[in-house]
Amino acid sequence: MVTNTEKPIKKILNKKDAPDVAAIVESIIGCKWSLHVLDQVRRGTNRPGAMVRQSKGLSTKVLNERLNKMLRFDILEKVSYPEVPPRVEYTLTNFGRRFVGVLDAIARLQEECISQQTGEKK
Amino acid sequence: MVTNTEKPIKKILNKKDAPDVAAIVESIIGCKWSLHVLDQVRRGTNRPGAMVRQSKGLSTKVLNERLNKMLRFDILEKVSYPEVPPRVEYTLTNFGRRFVGVLDAIARLQEECISQQTGEKK
DNA sequence: CCGTATCCCATAAGATACTG
């Protein structure tokens, strides 16, 4: 592991090697709205307009920055429907689904902490 | 989960409730050198001077910011020896040991990606 | 050796307006 100095995205993705997961995690989580956006997509709120509407304080500019970053990291996938008005949906890629598994590890630790604490109150 | 707007540390730690793990993860991993420092401590490089010497580009200022943050989050523990010259050691707390489990999840995904990729080359 | 204080710069991100 270990990522010390932030790698430029180009470097992280310079494949023939497997992706540098730690670097990706750092790059993603280091951005304020990423976890929130990921969570929304996972729960089925996958259209940009809906995400903005449901996220007080999230601007389209920031949202698109996050979405594009996650597209580049192959965490999300974009589907555009040739309709009027335009419709776009973002979904998790295969890698994305495994990536959010890391977030699940966080959620599990959260549960542990809660149950341990209630246990303490005996 | 979901942390959208960054919580102030006071808020994260305002316990009688269990710690907000997702918020802590975000707060810690969002900081550039945190993973590296955690990894160093885990491997036994737990004195500030040693960490700086072994980490090209890490300044004492930044190191101390990270260390203090992790102290506040109860991830690390500090032991000062009353010697001359002074000696200080940082170690993982119980919570800290569980916290780095999240980092292990990252490492596992990394391994998966690597083995999958070599598998592909058949 | 350990830690803090200053100064400076790069950049994340909020607000807003505009194009396809």
Add this chain to the structure above:
DNA sequence: CAGTATCTTATGGGATACGG
């Protein structure tokens, strides 16, 4: 509705010097 462009502000973090 989706996405980009511009401007401004706040802050992380790098370099350096100093005090305990």
